[in-house]
Amino acid sequence: MQQLDFDPAVVLNKLDDDLTLSYVDGVLSLRHQDQSFQSLAIDFCSPQFLYRLKRAAHEQLVKACRIKNQSKIRLLDATAGLGRDAMILQTVGFKVTAYERHPLLAALIADALTRIPADREPFDLQIGDATTVFQSGDFDVIYLDPMFPDSKKSARVKKDMAILQQLHQHTSDDSHELFKAAWQASCQRLVVKRPQKSATLSDAKPTFQINGKTCRFDVYQRA
Template identity: 40%
Template sequence: MTVSAHLNALGVDSEQILAQLPKTLTLSLSDGVLFLQDSQNPKLKATVDFLKGRLAYRSQQHINGENLVKACRIKGQNNVSVLDATCGFGKDAFLLSCAGFEVTATESNPVVCALLQDALHRYLQETGLTPFKLHLNWAQKLTPVNWPQVIYLDPMFPEREKSAAVKKDMQLFHRLHGLAAQEVEQLLKWALDHAEQKVVIKRPVRSKIVNNLKPTYQITGKSCRFDVYQCK
């Protein structure tokens, strides 16, 4: 099967996706899995996989011990609805779904969205389940009947110092989105206006608080922290 046929079978617009690819990046198929690859450095490639690898392993361990899950929990409530407004490669959306949240995710880049659709399709074939609902859109353009209880933000930041290692999948992700940081100040303001109960924003552990707005509380790990804002 060609890449175009595979994309069309996933229900996405292959012409739009291929047109969005930077000239140095390609999409390829290997054993039915969609890969994003650097045409000049074939070893630099990425895929989204919810069935195996480190992410799948994390999802099967003590999921409730994840700081992400702790930050998004609402005491005394089950099946909490979460909007992952900056989905990326879907790692956090998947972990939240495994922890029992009802997750909707948005991703604005068609190529990244195609990789996510591919992973979701393979997961559905294997398990009969769809971890989260995915929208190719900006979260700010959604018009749901009911806004979620929690809005989760993991904004993309500019690349770190060149001496710091950046994972292969994130190198490619940066090249798809460009290196400019998302406008985190406006994103947080929007989220606070729309979340029913709270907003959770993931930040580098030593970064400044967004908008100088003190969070209700923080959960801090080794490399990142979660700033939690109660809306009600």
């Protein structure tokens, strides 16, 4: 933990009794004592994710966050989660700062960033509450993906995401409050990722929406 610039006491304090934080073969992962659960680790170099990175410019996420005729867009990913969206945006040229509130998830992301190729620029990872910097004026785009795994999905999905669900079981869904705080921020654009059939997080009508197969991006042009 100290090698990743994390306080071990802070990280381990969030570790439930039935979870183990392991470092095996150079990879940090969370494992459940029930061996039927899939361990949780983050890998930005897996073949599947590298394929996504090669096609990153075509991602709906990128289209939602990109501002016409503007390069090196400063983007705040306020809800980093597994860090994949932040990595995609950083790869296509955004200058990404990603915040993750949960110390265990932040530690997994930090570990994954140490394993990316030397020729790839990592995004800036911060642990904590992103709302503290909403009013800084340092970002062109604020991106919100208030990820709360759906416990009603299939058993297979629940098994794969069981540990992630467990990490969030004591966390209240404050996505509406998060949106309100971001709405007051000084930025050009606010982008919110939502499940395809979910309601918007606000009565405010999005400037436009970009739809995918399972999710959509509500885009609010602020300036």
